[in-house]
Amino acid sequence: MDFETVARAILGNIEKVLAGKSEAAEAALVVLLAEGHLLIEDVPGVGKTVLAKALGRSVDCSVRRIQFTPDLLPSDITGVSVYNQVEREFEFKPGAVFANIVIGDEINRASPKTQAALLEAMEERQVTVDGTTYTLARPFTVVATQNPFEMEGTYALPEAQRDRFMARISMGYPDAAAELAMVRGRDSDNPLDELDAVATIDDVQNMIATARTVYVSPAVEQYAVDLAQATRVHPDLRLGASPRATLQLVRAAKARAAVQGRDFVLPDDVDVLVPVVLPHRLIPMRGAGSVEDVVARIVAETPVPAGTVQPS
CATH class of the missing domain: 3.40.50.300 (P-loop containing nucleotide triphosphate hydrolases)
Known part of the structure; x- marks a missing residue:
């Protein structure tokens, strides 16, 4: 099948x-x-x-x-x-x-x-x-x-x-x-x-082999890295996302794109997965509020890649 x-x-x-x-x-x-x-x-x-x-x-x-x-x-x-x-x-x-x-x-x-x-x-x-x-x-x-x-x-x-x-x-x-x-x-x-x-x-x-072949444009890769980097310097977070988190975010985005019927990853795939891939790895500063709110602000403040994300 x-x-x-x-x-x-x-x-x-x-x-x-x-x-x-x-x-x-x-x-x-x-x-x-x-x-x-x-x-x-x-x-x-x-x-x-x-x-x-x-x-x-x-x-x-x-x-x-x-x-x-x-x-x-x-x-x-x-x-x-x-x-x-x-x-x-x-x-x-x-x-x-x-x-x-x-x-x-x-x-x-x-x-x-x-x-x-x-x-x-x-x-x-x-x-x-x-x-x-x-x-x-x-x-x-x-x-x-x-x-x-x-x-x-x-x-x-x-x-x-x-x-x-x-x-x-x-x-x-x-x-x-x-x-x-x-x-x-x-x-x-x-x-x-x-x-x-x-x-x-x-x-x-x-299906796993197919998901691995899903295309991720350099712009989307950079977007995932920018999100992870932002967690490491955010004043409300004491512990940011690890490099493992970035790798797994991209890997999960490829699998989600395949499930959605695409052979390329959209920034939307990353945005949908960030709330389930990143927060449990992060530790907030005292009095900073919920990690989920901090992550939502980071996503809102990080520029979304413009231009093509499909394979040429």
Whole structure:
């Protein structure tokens, strides 16, 4: 199947269980096709885990779910070497991270040591156990959820880990019509149980390859760099965007352009993605207000590239 057909099928599949959440569905697909990781941060009960599961069930690939708890160990994630008495040697038992899509539910409930077990996997697509490095499957995407308001029994993600998430989104509450439809339709049936895969792992790998070929003009590249640079010198920000953030912003913009049916990136692609790619990486100065407001001002003040952005 062609790129556009598969993209529409995946988005339609997700929206079967999350009506009215097309922006969240598109963000999840964009992150998957850009080979990034997604952090879904919102209050309980708005569909964070449902979105992650719907994405996993829409693609015929390996999916593992990790319920993060205070007693979860790093070896539960990465794996452990176990002595085989028959063979008289150690053999590696892979952990839950060995999957194409890893769903990390309530990631901020695990200890910092356990959270750190994901750092190497998320950045380098590999894990090292007892001095031996094991390569993870491709594609590899972590979709993690957390409640930003609950403090007791949680451990805030460190900046190094937040920076490894390509995007952070919030689900928000459903509108009245969507909530009423949910109340009427879910008395006895769980729509996730009826969700079938609409794309193969080969389809997704081909889509990733297509997204990589999307054209980004020098002007749009400079625009992304200007936005990142502005966060590093803004008086209201104590910590600006990293170079990794710039790379991931451009990569996500290419994937979004492909999902939108284009083979080139528009400045609009960058503008749409800045609010989900940059804010979770930034730290405001005391009394500066919300990071989201600061980022919105930076976007408004940064000149948009003029002239052609299409391949010649």
